[in-house]
Amino acid sequence: MSDVVMNQVPARRSLPFAQEAFSALAIAGLGAIGYFLFPEDLAFLTRLIGIAFLVLSLCLVTGYCGIATLGHAALFGVAAYAVGIACIRGLTDPIALLGVGIVTGALMGLISGALITRFRALPQLVLSIAIGQLVAGLANKLSWLTGGSDGLSGITPGKVFGIFSFDLYSRTAFLLSMSLLIIVFVLLQRLVNSPFGLMCRAIKDDDLRAKMIGVSIYPRLVLMYGIAGAVAGVGGALTAMSTGVVGLDSVSFERSAEVLVMLVLGGAGHLWGALAGAIVFLIFEHIVAAANPFHWMTMVGLLLILIVVFAPRGLIEPLLSQISRLRQPGSAA
Numbered sequence: 001m002s003d004v005v006m007n008q009v010p011a012r013r014s015l016p017f018a019q020e021a022f023s024a025l026a027i028a029g030l031g032a033i034g035y036f037l038f039p040e041d042l043a044f045l046t047r048l049i050g051i052a053f054l055v056l057s058l059c060l061v062t063g064y065c066g067i068a069t070l071g072h073a074a075l076f077g078v079a080a081y082a083v084g085i086a087c088i089r090g091l092t093d094p095i096a097l098l099g100v101g102i103v104t105g106a107l108m109g110l111i112s113g114a115l116i117t118r119f120r121a122l123p124q125l126v127l128s129i130a131i132g133q134l135v136a137g138l139a140n141k142l143s144w145l146t147g148g149s150d151g152l153s154g155i156t157p158g159k160v161f162g163i164f165s166f167d168l169y170s171r172t173a174f175l176l177s178m179s180l181l182i183i184v185f186v187l188l189q190r191l192v193n194s195p196f197g198l199m200c201r202a203i204k205d206d207d208l209r210a211k212m213i214g215v216s217i218y219p220r221l222v223l224m225y226g227i228a229g230a231v232a233g234v235g236g237a238l239t240a241m242s243t244g245v246v247g248l249d250s251v252s253f254e255r256s257a258e259v260l261v262m263l264v265l266g267g268a269g270h271l272w273g274a275l276a277g278a279i280v281f282l283i284f285e286h287i288v289a290a291a292n293p294f295h296w297m298t299m300v301g302l303l304l305i306l307i308v309v310f311a312p313r314g315l316i317e318p319l320l321s322q323i324s325r326l327r328q329p330g331s332a333a
Helices: 002-037 040-061 071-088 092-117 121-141 170-193 197-207 209-214 217-243 253-266 271-291 295-309 318-326
Strands: none
Touching: 002 040, 002 170, 002 271, 040 071, 040 170, 040 217, 040 253, 040 271, 071 092, 071 121, 071 217, 071 253, 092 217, 121 253, 121 295, 170 197, 170 217, 170 271, 170 318, 197 209, 209 253, 253 271, 253 295, 271 295, 271 318
């Protein structure tokens, strides 16, 4: 009996590593396709990756914890403004600026999470909107610091590791963003499959039962909100450094609603769903807007309606169902 157990333990431990390795290779493969086949669109792809960090961040609090929020862009925007202000004031090292974005996003996540997670359902949603609007109002009001409606411009980061400059074609920004996406995605996979991540899923499914078995719900939700803020901060920092400008759109209600649509589109509760939703939505929006500048929003709306009707649990769910069927014994027969 002990021999059987000893033989099974390494296999169980190797499974998460295999999943993480697959994720890293898959994301690197997508990045290679974008880099070599679409070299003129690297600026757009870099922006896509920045938004993808925000969708992944939202997936942590909404998909894994069940927290209703429509003000999540505040975490992204505050980090972007902090990085932009720090860069203009003389801190130009990209790695240090990235650290500023992570810390600022995490702090914003902890503060807002401490308020939002105290409530449930509609009050929680309204409070998240209020926090988002408060941040947007302050960003507009403090024009001497943020640039107001004109935006914060003049953000010029230095060389990455003192070697690679941010060029006009966004090659350096894209490669830096892809590298960070691989690292963060693998770490998030480990997080959501950890005892802490599984407990957050249990809180989402039935918070009363979790409370009855002695789980401290509030601290876990606040901590997850802080982690989500750090992830959003990475996206905000990358966006500020790659575009050189931070505008009010980065903290707007429209940005929060848009990333929620991306999450639902891909599939809430799945990291791959969050990533797929961001990729599909932004690429479709980019292509349709270029083809029809006047009616592209109508076409985007039609796409969302079709997906909600035929894949209500997101684009990733049918794929996961098919993979689970293939793994079942006798499925090939």
